[in-house]
Amino acid sequence: MDRRSVWAAVSAAGLVAGLLVAGTTSATAADPLVSQGKAVTASSVEGAGLEAAKAVDGSTTTRWASLEGRDQEWIRVDLGAAHSVSRVRLNWEAAYGKAYRVQTSADDSAWTDVFSTSTGDGGVDDLTVSGSGRYVRVLGTARGTAWGYSLWELEVYGVAGGTPPTTTTTTPPSNGLGYAFGSRKTPYASGVLRPSGSTSTLDAQVVDYYQRWKSAFVRQNCGNGWSQVISPDADHPYVAEAQGYGMVVVATMAGADADAKRIFDGLVKWKIDHPSSINPDLLAAEQDVNCRSVNGGDGATDGDMDVAYGLLLADRQWGSTGTYNYKQLAVRHINAIKASEVNPQTNLLKLGDWSSAGDQYYYLSRSSDWMVDHFRAFRKATGDGAWDTIRTAHQNLISTLQQNFAPSTGLLPDFVENTNSSPRPPAGQVLESVNDGKYYWNACRVPWRIGADAVTSSDSSSLNAARKLNTWVKSKTGGNPNNIAIGYQLNGTQLSGGNAAAFFAPFAVVAATDPGSQAWLDALWNKMLQTPVDGSSYFSASIQLQVMITVTGNHWVP
Secondary structure, eight states: OOHHHHHHHHHHHHHHHTTTSTTOOOOOOOOOBOOTTOEEEESOOSSTTOOGGGGGSSOTTOOEEOOTTOSOEEEEEEEEEEEEEEEEEEEEOSSOEEEEEEEEESSSSSOEEEEEESOOOSSEEEEEEEEEEEEEEEEEEEESSSSOOEEEEEEEEEEEOOOOOSSOOOOOHHHHOSSOTTOOOSOOOTTOOOOSSOHHHHHHHHHHHHHHHHHHHEEOOSSTTOOEEOOTTSSSSEEHHHHHHHHHHHHHTBTTBTTHHHHHHHHHHHHHHSBOSSOTTSBBSEEOTTSOBOGGGOBOHHHHHHHHHHHHHHHHHHOSSSSSOHHHHHHHHHHHHHHHHEETTTTEEOSOTTOOTTSTTTTOEEGGGOOHHHHHHHHHHHOOTHHHHHHHHHHHHHHHHHHHHOTTTOOOOSEEBOTTSSOBOOSSOSSSOTTTTSBOTTGGGHHHHHHHHHHHHOOHHHHHHHHHHHHHHHHHHTTOGGGOOSOBOTTSOBOOOOOOHHHHTTHHHHHTTOTTOHHHHHHHHHHHHTSOOOTTOHHHHHHHHHHHHHHTTOOOOO
8 A cells, every 4th residue: 555645644633733733943033934945955755746846836626745765855945036035834744854954155156054953853943933045945854754855835924135145054955066057157058948847846857766776777786896887788797988977967966865875986996997999987887797898998988078177076076175075076077088099190089999000990080089078178178279180070970961961961970080181971880880980879879969968058050050950860760759760871871770779869969059949859858758767778878868968958068
């Protein structure tokens, strides 16, 4: 029997009885309710229908619920502007907070306690407080039950205006985050779209997918304090690409996952303990079921790019004074990419640190590795102007390929050969399959990678490339995401049937760059929401998750 049905009557009775129980503080402030319908975010959501927005919708029949069994959880409401806050009313469901704090913040970073208790007993807590800020947060630190935290309603009363207190006691969320998930501290380019719906609803949908992705693929295998992202659909149980995805995702989701730093540090330890046999500042590309590096132990560029980027995100989130100096590791990794995975003749990425002058792959590059926003972050982190040159070389090549080989579609091939003279899609197999010169299982990520730079930088080159792709795919499919196939020739001819998140999800990012594509973006978003996490494919699930992060405004460049 669902314990929710048992507790429904109990919680309803709590609306009245809660005012009378010991420990409840009665508020007398007459200021108006200012939180109803406002943007709200939570550290986690137990499941569909229990999103954070349900706690500020004015209904005592809907509720927010956090994931069960975890003490450190929070819900935060954005009042939209600074307010003087005089009263906070918490209508707890059966799953209540025994120890919790009510906090205010002007910037969603430094938090001031305006109420704190370790003797909460559920029901209704109607609290008289004195504080000021744009954001109000309830931070649970100890559950009153074996479940999680759940609120029928979170009500904040106050008036617009107010000044920050001169003396504050700050409690940074989740070990001192610098860029908590949902904070959107860096605005996107003007005109960039988001899926329809409130930010709180969108964020809850991302968090829900993240939790399912995490359950399916994040592991702590083989001991040694390691974390890994498993790759059941790859050649080996662990590949660098998956670890790179994991580092970027987990650092970005900090604030929505109380375990983020622990998982991230486990991924860092994995990176350190599995160095490339060629450049030890890079990550060995493949490990077996016993967590041992195999196939020569050399590096792969795609994984290394995301590992470095993830370390930069971590430095911004948690700082670099803990167990690991994330910034130092990131800079070493970035410099190693430049030294061993960038072709000095073309300023284009090689496939890995294993390719050297004179071999058949030296002038071969993979389009899905061209992460323009990463190049910008590397330039900022190192101060090395070479990254501007490298970024420009890749953007110029994207433009050339679209113009010369895909003028009507904007599609890029999986690989590009002859990069030292006349770059072109290969006619047949050069590394993986006969489709190496077509838009296939590598290039399917290109719309996401190009779009990620377009929405964050507003760079005209990235915007033009993204919009070309969007115009073609929207027309090709008739605005129906179900018609996005698995693979295309560069002229737009379909290679095969079927449907995979790795192919349809990335087009949502380029759709976001076109102000006239709201309905198309919404269709793609709904397609993603209807697509469950496939536990047999870390590849598609990890791509979809990162696309969801990006199109909801939660991607940022450190």
